[in-house]
Amino acid sequence: MTEAGNTFKDVVCTFCGCLCDDIIIETEGEKITKNTNGCAISKERFVGHMENRCLQPTVKGSAVTLEKAIERAVEIIASSKRFLIYGLSSTENDAQREAYRLAELAGGVVDNTTSVCHGPTILGAQESGETTASLAETRHRADIVIYWGANPAAAHPRHIPHYIRQPGEYIKDPKKDRQIWLIDVRETTTARMVDRFIKINPATDLEVIETLRALIRGTKLDVVEVGGISIKDLEQIATTMKTAKYGVLFFGLGLTQSFGRHRNIDAAIRLIQDLNAYTKWGLMPMRGHYNVSGANKTSTWVTGYPYAIDFARGYPRFSPGEYTAVDMLARGEPDVLLNIAADPVAHFPRAAVAYLAKIPVINIDPKFNMTSQLAEVNIPAAIAGIECDGAATRMDGLPLYLKKVIEPPEGVIPDRDILRMIIKSLEKVMK
Amino acid sequence: MTVLLSLKQVPNIPIEADSITPTAFAGKTLAQIGKLVVMQGRNSCELREFFEITGESADSVEETEIVIRGDLRKVKQIGKGMNGGRIRIEGDVGMHLGAEMIAGRITVTGSVDAYAGAEMSGGNIQIEGNAGDYLCAGYRGSPDGMKGGRVFIAGNVGNEMALHMRKGFIAVKGNVGAMAATRMKGGSIIVCGELGPRACIEATKGMLFALGKVSSLPPTFKYSGSSEREFTGYYIRYLKSRRPDFLQSDISPSEKWAKFIGDFAEAESKMEIYTRLVLNSHLAS
Numbered sequence: 001m002t003e004a005g006n007t008f009k010d011v012v013c014t015f016c017g018c019l020c021d022d023i024i025i026e027t028e029g030e031k032i033t034k035n036t037n038g039c040a041i042s043k044e045r046f047v048g049h050m051e052n053r054c055l056q057p058t059v060k061g062s063a064v065t066l067e068k069a070i071e072r073a074v075e076i077i078a079s080s081k082r083f084l085i086y087g088l089s090s091t092e093n094d095a096q097r098e099a100y101r102l103a104e105l106a107g108g109v110v111d112n113t114t115s116v117c118h119g120p121t122i123l124g125a126q127e128s129g130e131t132t133a134s135l136a137e138t139r140h141r142a143d144i145v146i147y148w149g150a151n152p153a154a155a156h157p158r159h160i161p162h163y164i165r166q167p168g169e170y171i172k173d174p175k176k177d178r179q180i181w182l183i184d185v186r187e188t189t190t191a192r193m194v195d196r197f198i199k200i201n202p203a204t205d206l207e208v209i210e211t212l213r214a215l216i217r218g219t220k221l222d223v224v225e226v227g228g229i230s231i232k233d234l235e236q237i238a239t240t241m242k243t244a245k246y247g248v249l250f251f252g253l254g255l256t257q258s259f260g261r262h263r264n265i266d267a268a269i270r271l272i273q274d275l276n277a278y279t280k281w282g283l284m285p286m287r288g289h290y291n292v293s294g295a296n297k298t299s300t301w302v303t304g305y306p307y308a309i310d311f312a313r314g315y316p317r318f319s320p321g322e323y324t325a326v327d328m329l330a331r332g333e334p335d336v337l338l339n340i341a342a343d344p345v346a347h348f349p350r351a352a353v354a355y356l357a358k359i360p361v362i363n364i365d366p367k368f369n370m371t372s373q374l375a376e377v378n379i380p381a382a383i384a385g386i387e388c389d390g391a392a393t394r395m396d397g398l399p400l401y402l403k404k405v406i407e408p409p410e411g412v413i414p415d416r417d418i419l420r421m422i423i424k425s426l427e428k429v430m431k
Numbered sequence: 432m433t434v435l436l437s438l439k440q441v442p443n444i445p446i447e448a449d450s451i452t453p454t455a456f457a458g459k460t461l462a463q464i465g466k467l468v469v470m471q472g473r474n475s476c477e478l479r480e481f482f483e484i485t486g487e488s489a490d491s492v493e494e495t496e497i498v499i500r501g502d503l504r505k506v507k508q509i510g511k512g513m514n515g516g517r518i519r520i521e522g523d524v525g526m527h528l529g530a531e532m533i534a535g536r537i538t539v540t541g542s543v544d545a546y547a548g549a550e551m552s553g554g555n556i557q558i559e560g561n562a563g564d565y566l567c568a569g570y571r572g573s574p575d576g577m578k579g580g581r582v583f584i585a586g587n588v589g590n591e592m593a594l595h596m597r598k599g600f601i602a603v604k605g606n607v608g609a610m611a612a613t614r615m616k617g618g619s620i621i622v623c624g625e626l627g628p629r630a631c632i633e634a635t636k637g638m639l640f641a642l643g644k645v646s647s648l649p650p651t652f653k654y655s656g657s658s659e660r661e662f663t664g665y666y667i668r669y670l671k672s673r674r675p676d677f678l679q680s681d682i683s684p685s686e687k688w689a690k691f692i693g694d695f696a697e698a699e700s701k702m703e704i705y706t707r708l709v710l711n712s713h714l715a716s
Binding site: 080081082083106107108123126127206207210211213214217219221222223226259260263266267270311312313318319320321322331332333335 | 443444445470471472473474526545564565570571572591609610613614629632633649650651653654694695696698716
């Protein structure tokens with residue numbers, strides 16, 4: 001860690017699950033002037049960190065002090081019967097830990113954005129376990145990398161150039177020694193960056209995976225074509241997968257949120273498990289928000305469950321589909337929402353948002369978003385990894401330390417401190 | 432002897448009423464029953480706050496019948512872990528009805544939400560309306576779903592019915608959604624209506640009789656010939672003896688059945704799907 005003047009080296013980028021840790025940030029006074037090594041999104045995140053900022057706490061649209069906003073938030077939480085906390089994926093581990101404490105104290109439900117992205121990944125893992133790899137291991141060893149239903153060129157711009165098309169210990173020439181494949185329903189930008197693109201019909205992922213599993217077992221099937229791929233081609237794909245020295249399967253929302261969801265992931269995990277009878281394979285979800293993987297980890301450490309946790313009975317209970325934010329809102333269950341580091345109004349289905357408009361919302365976010373338009377209480381927060389430090393977890397589960405490179409705007413404090421203030425006041429009220 | 436519970440008004444926040452079981456009611460006076468705990472959000476409440484309680488309670492579980500009236504869609508976990516006695520529900524009811532049930536009988540005149548009969552190991556559930564997703568399924572991370580008992584649904588059923596089913600019997604008069612009997616490893620299912628896509632994926636053992644149309648089966652199932660199959664009559668006769676209304680028309684003993692086995696993605700592939708050839712000739716080739 002070298003810091004020369006106003007230059008910060010090896011800064012971790014807090015945008016996507018790649019958590020690239022080679023970013024160089026230059027600052028001048030209160031401004032970030034330059035981001036070297038970052039992708040276009042990373043540049044925008046750092047250099048444009050002051051854009052569209054919420055700087056003033058508000059209650060019902062009128063500006064108040066932070067203490068007043070906390071007081072109102074505590075009043076709302078204390079009078080609720082079914083309190084819901086949602087978000088947490090774009091903040092750091094300590095803030096997440098405080099959120100679980102708050103949920104336990106208030107007997108509420110805490111859910112993170114996993115429930116609308118890689119929730120099925122976790123459900124799949126709960127069914128079948130995990131066969132995972134690290135990104136470094138992938139770079140050093142993998143002679144075949146498959147992306148399934150993912151478009152890293154758009155969502156994780158440095159995933160291929162930074163981790164995959166790089167030489168490693170055993171892969172000297174990443175162009176020659178490593179094959180990169182893409183399996184998707186359409187030819188995305190990523191298709192141009194890979195060695196082989198395999199197009200499958202929409203909503204046939206599960207069938208294709210199960211067929212591959214059967215073929216890897218050496219079973220002859222009745223069918224001649226699955227998901228638009230001939231059985232001959234599938235046999236060839238199965239053979240290549242079986243004969244690889246080290247393979248890694250990266251999958252995105254194309255697999256987790258298409259027809260079959262957790263069944264797709266369950267099947268993919270078991271495909272990788274089957275392959276491990278012959279060679280070494282791992283699989284990894286392409287996590288989107290930079291610390292959504294961390295939200296699952298911290299939640300599992302603290303409560304035993306990765307998301308959708310209800311503390312109503314004083315102990316944690318887990319039931320996705322019942323305690324997940326979308327389902328709770330669509331069913332009209334919660335009477336208060338505390339949203340932190342997410343934007344449910346922008347992303348949730350209409351029925352859930354329609355209900356959200358009927359209940360008091362407390363919104364903690366550094367920027368103005370669609371949820372702040374609807375929220376009764378808005379509390380601005382410092383951006384983790386830019387204006388305050390913390391820890392976040394990369395998509396492969398590696399925790400990384402986030403640096404503070406610039407002071408937050410005046411009066412703006414980190415998420416964890418806001419939550420601690422709420423907990424402290426609530427403890428007095430709930431006694 | 433019957434205890435009648437009438438819902439006073441639909442609660443704004445759902446309640447968890449796992450205390451509504453004949454075991455909890457038996458040997459108690461109506462006043463004591465009224466003090467049983469139900470959860471609303473984080474608040475622990477009494478049953479009488481939500482229900483008008485009348486009738487007569489019994490000393491033993493076997494003699495106890497509970498009749499519940501009202502729009503119970505926001506009442507969850509009725510009859511959870513039930514072990515004997517009867518519950519009759521007049522109306523629609525919320526999630527987890529009869530989950531982890533051991534013995535007894537539940538009848539519902541309306542529809543039920545998700546996870547009805549989840550992980551049940553015995554008893555009998557009869558639903559005259561529709562059932563939601565995960566009927567008789569296993570909970571997350573659980574290796575076993577339904578482990579015993581009999582379930583009859585007169586309406587349609589949602590997705591992932593009988594997930595991880597190990598033992599027991601399910602009959603559905605209407606249609607069944609996607610991915611029914613996923614990872615099934617025992618037991619038997621009769622579907623009289625249309626069977627949804629991806630049925631029996633990753634199933635290793637068990638039997639499914641599809642009396643209606645089956646538009647597709649997973650590619651990892653293999654066709655195993657069509658013929659008259661004497662033993663299918665045993666299951667049809669059993670269904671007819673219990674719920675004659677489930678069968679729209681008679682199925683003749685000379686009916687031809689197309690048999691499929693799988694799932695060949697698994698190490699063990701002993702799941703059997705029987706479909707009527709006359710309706711599903713497109714599958715047999």
